[in-house]
Amino acid sequence: MSALRDLARIDLARIDRAAFKVTAAGDRVLIHPLPAKRRWVEAELHLRSAVCDAEGRVKSLGFPKFFNFGEHAPHDARFVEALGRGGVEFPEKLDGSLIVADVDGGGALSLRTRQSLGLNELEPMINALIAERYPRLREALASDPAVREACSVLFEFVHPDRPVVLRYERAALVLLALMDKRTLAPRWDEPVLARIAAHSGVERAAHHALPQEVTGLRAALSSWSDREGVVARAVDRDGAPLLIKIKTDSYLRLHANRARLGAGSAARVAFLLGSQDEEAFARALEARGFDYEAVTFARQNLGDYFERRRRSDRAFDELNSEFAGSGRVGRGDKRAFVERARAFIAERRERFVEPIWFDVAVKLFEGRPEDAKVVSYSALLGEAGPTVRQWMKSAERELRAMLEREVREEE
Numbered sequence: 367m368s369a370l371r372d373l374a375r376i377d378l379a380r381i382d383r384a385a386f387k388v389t390a391a392g393d394r395v396l397i398h399p400l401p402a403k404r405r406w407v408e409a410e411l412h413l414r415s416a417v418c419d420a421e422g423r424v425k426s427l428g429f430p431k432f433f434n435f436g437e438h439a440p441h442d443a444r445f446v447e448a449l450g451r452g453g454v455e456f457p458e459k460l461d462g463s464l465i466v467a468d469v470d471g472g473g474a475l476s477l478r479t480r481q482s483l484g485l486n487e488l489e490p491m492i493n494a495l496i497a498e499r500y501p502r503l504r505e506a507l508a509s510d511p512a513v514r515e516a517c518s519v520l521f522e523f524v525h526p527d528r529p530v531v532l533r534y535e536r537a538a539l540v541l542l543a544l545m546d547k548r549t550l551a552p553r554w555d556e557p558v559l560a561r562i563a564a565h566s567g568v569e570r571a572a573h574h575a576l577p578q579e580v581t582g583l584r585a586a587l588s589s590w591s592d593r594e595g596v597v598a599r600a601v602d603r604d605g606a607p608l609l610i611k612i613k614t615d616s617y618l619r620l621h622a623n624r625a626r627l628g629a630g631s632a633a634r635v636a637f638l639l640g641s642q643d644e645e646a647f648a649r650a651l652e653a654r655g656f657d658y659e660a661v662t663f664a665r666q667n668l669g670d671y672f673e674r675r676r677r678s679d680r681a682f683d684e685l686n687s688e689f690a691g692s693g694r695v696g697r698g699d700k701r702a703f704v705e706r707a708r709a710f711i712a713e714r715r716e717r718f719v720e721p722i723w724f725d726v727a728v729k730l731f732e733g734r735p736e737d738a739k740v741v742s743y744s745a746l747l748g749e750a751g752p753t754v755r756q757w758m759k760s761a762e763r764e765l766r767a768m769l770e771r772e773v774r775e776e777e
Contacts, residue, residue, distance in 0.1 A: 372548045373516060375422040376413075386413055391483055393419055398481045399431075406431050406438075412550040415466065415480040426468045427518045427545035428480045429552060432609035434775070435580075435598075445610045448600035452578045455554075456596040457571040459611060460540055461532040462524035463488060473508045491525060495537050499567065503539075506565035512558045518545040519562065522571070531621045532592060541570045543599075552607050554599060583612070590614040623656065625773040627664035630748065633671040635664070637747060638757060638765040643672055654769065678746050681717050682726065682738070685710075689730045703731050720745050 378395065381388055385403050389396045397416045415428030433441050448454050464480045465488075477492065478484055485492055496503050507513050525537040541563050544553040563570050574596060577583045587595060595613035602608050613621075627635060641647035644665055651661045688710060689703070707727040711718045722745045729738035736758075743754045757764050 373423045373425075374548055374550050376416060376418045376424060378418070378422050381413065382410075386410075390420070394425060394483055395420065395422075396481075396483050415464075417478070417483065424547040424550070425470075426466055426476070426478065427547060427550065428464055428466045429520060429543070429545065429609070430550070432597075432611065434611045434613065441608065441610060444602045444606075444608050445598065445600065446580065448602055448608065449578045449580065449583075454578060454598050454600045456574045456576045456598055457542070458574060459594045459597045459613070460522040460524055460571060461530045461594045461617075462522045462534070462540075463528070463530075464542075465492065465521040465523050465539065466545075467507055467513075467519040467521065469508050469510075469513050473514070475504045475508055488523065488528075491528070491537070492523060492539070495523075495525075495539065499537075500539060501567075503566040503568060506562060510558070510562055510565070512544065512555070513562070516547040517553065517558075518547065520545060521568065531617065531624055532594060539568050541566075541568045552599075552609060554607075587612060587614050591616045593617065620659070622773040623660035624663060626769055626771065627651075627656075627660060628667050631768070632664045632667040633669070634747060634749070634757075635765065635768060636668060636671055637675075637743070638761045638768065640761070641672075642675075644668065647672075674746060677717075678742050681723060682742050684714075684717065685723065685727045686730055686735065686738075689727050690735065691730070691733045700731075707731070 376397070378388065381397065385400060386397055387400055395418050397413050397418070399414060411430040411432075412427065414431040416424065417426035418424050435442060435445065445454070465485075466478050466480070468476050468478075470476070476484075479486065479488065507519055513519055520542045522540045522542055523538075524534040524540070526534055541559060544555065544558065545551075546553050559570065562568070576586050576596070591614070593614060594617045595611065598610045598612055600608050625631075635651075636647050639647060639650045641650055647668070648661050648665060651664060656664070689707065707724060711723050711727065722741050726738045726741050729735070729741065740751050740755050740758070743749075743758070744751045747754065749757075
């Protein structure tokens, strides 16, 4: 019972609901930042991923908010001071999903992701991985005195079928650190982590011997490829734990390219480039300085864009040939046109599948081909008409904005 009395409490009434999402589910309350959260103060860093009960007693903690080197001056200063006395360790940063493990008073183990009370879609994969490779994990955590006392255990989950930016060859849970529910601070006690790893069979993040000064450290990391970087960790001169992210140049480039060229973005970029097929798209990206890996990633995210583009262009050209400008030169009144257009489209339904084509025909009939193009491109890209019109007017400017925009870490 003393351990429960020692648990830190979060004052739920004082949490800024404009900056944090607070979700109650049964006897647990999940707290994490909203996507727009940018500015942090020290007193709220632990709210990056916290679970408490209705009275605010902490039940689970993910890593506190910690910053990239160069992002937050007060932490940078503490980091440089720790480097100066050779007091920094450099475990590798993995590019996966954070998993938070907790054991309750009865010895039951719970696992969750950073912004959830459970594992959600990861649950089948993680349960299968534990059963296959780490069958002693639950027992090892439930029986460990530090975990039972008041610590969350943090792992990184990587899987070849769930790449974030980097793709790993095999699935794994990797032991990272502890979070103390009494102090709200991270811990990396070597005897405890070594004991958990030995008893559970879970591997630990690799540690690297790197220079204990900024210039040499950056130079060393600049040669890394296919790795995200390190989470430098230290205890500052006041005895407080400190975490700082330092990412490799290659990872930052990959991350930015994936954010700019992933999902629906690849099709938008192809449209703005005016590319008619994948080869032209690849050549255009290469001409703008994108490397082979970025071009390959973009091509993989195009889906069937070019096939749909060809079908759309053929349908447009067919309507244009049949109806363009006929409303301005007196070839029949509007009512006759409507009947003719509807019949024309209905007889060729396999080529005019989308419901937009009558609207396109109307605009062509009225002598408004640019408006007709906007309608067809809006359907092709899934974008609003005014957006597509702006893209058509200033494709190069919009393209530069899309390809050169700053990419947030959360993307």
